[in-house]
Amino acid sequence: EVQLVESGGGLVQPGRSLRLSCAASGFIFNDYAMHWVRQAPGKGLEWVSSISWDGAGTVYADSVKGRFTISRDNAKNSLYLQMNSLKTEDTALYYCVKDGYSAYDFSWFDPWGQGTQVIVSS
Amino acid sequence: EIVMTQSPATLSVSPGERATLSCRASQSVNSNLAWYQQKPGQAPRLLIYAASTRATSIPARFSGSGFGTEFTLTISSLQSEDFAVYYCQHYYKWPPLTFGGGTKVEIK
Numbered sequence: 001e002v003q004l005v006e007s008g009g010g011l012v013q014p015g016r017s018l019r020l021s022c023a024a025s026g027f028i029f030n031d032y033a034m035h036w037v038r039q040a041p042g043k044g045l046e047w048v049s050s051i052s053w054d055g056a057g058t059v060y061a062d063s064v065k066g067r068f069t070i071s072r073d074n075a076k077n078s079l080y081l082q083m084n085s086l087k088t089e090d091t092a093l094y095y096c097v098k099d100g101y102s103a104y105d106f107s108w109f110d111p112w113g114q115g116t117q118v119i120v121s122s
Numbered sequence: 123e124i125v126m127t128q129s130p131a132t133l134s135v136s137p138g139e140r141a142t143l144s145c146r147a148s149q150s151v152n153s154n155l156a157w158y159q160q161k162p163g164q165a166p167r168l169l170i171y172a173a174s175t176r177a178t179s180i181p182a183r184f185s186g187s188g189f190g191t192e193f194t195l196t197i198s199s200l201q202s203e204d205f206a207v208y209y210c211q212h213y214y215k216w217p218p219l220t221f222g223g224g225t226k227v228e229i230k
Contacts, residue, residue, distance in 0.1 A: 050216075095165060108168060108171040108213055110171075110177060114165055
């Protein structure tokens with residue numbers, strides 16, 4: 001069974017940094033691209049960032065470009081999201097998601113972790 | 123950027139009835155479209171990919187159709203567990219990989 005377990009969320013002041021982690025199991029991690037998707041309280045889903053199987057290909061939403069960095073460690077079956085210069089509008093539940101199909105391209109999202117909450121507030 | 127628009131925002135349906143949800147893309151995404159279901163307090167779950175292929179373990183009452191810019195998710199006979207929010211997502215030209223705003227299916 002595929003499992004994705006996020007950690008690292010919490011309460012942080014605007015302008016500070018936070019690093020999210022996602023521990024993956026139940027599948028061959030380096031066979032798939034991975035993603036971060038977030039959901040602000042009471043709002044819809046917003047794609048944040050994606051990374052190819054080898055980490056060579058990364059893409060970001062405009063809202064986080066230049067502030068967030070996605071990375072992975074295939075030896076540790078782990079995905080990361082380094083979030084710098086956090087803003088109040090980054091407050092959301094952050095989901096770690098496995099690509100449903102591809103190692104190189106980005107497709108549908110399946111499955112999803114349970115999420116880790118990030119609250120940016122002074 | 124491809125913008126995904128879902129309608130209606132809320133759909134009131136009686137159990138056992140058919141529900142039809144729409145998703146429109148601002149430009150063609152071919153068949154590169156997925157549907158997700160999200161229940162309160164839960165992570166989203168993949169229902170449909172490639173516009174019409176049901177994901178593993180998804181009941182046959184869920185079906186997807188469409189190509190290009192117009193897509194439909196149909197739930198043939200609503201069960202109590204189907205009342206939830208549904209999102210579409212394209213994966214054609216990225217970034218970004220965008221979602222629609224969601225359709226809430228509620229009990230009538």
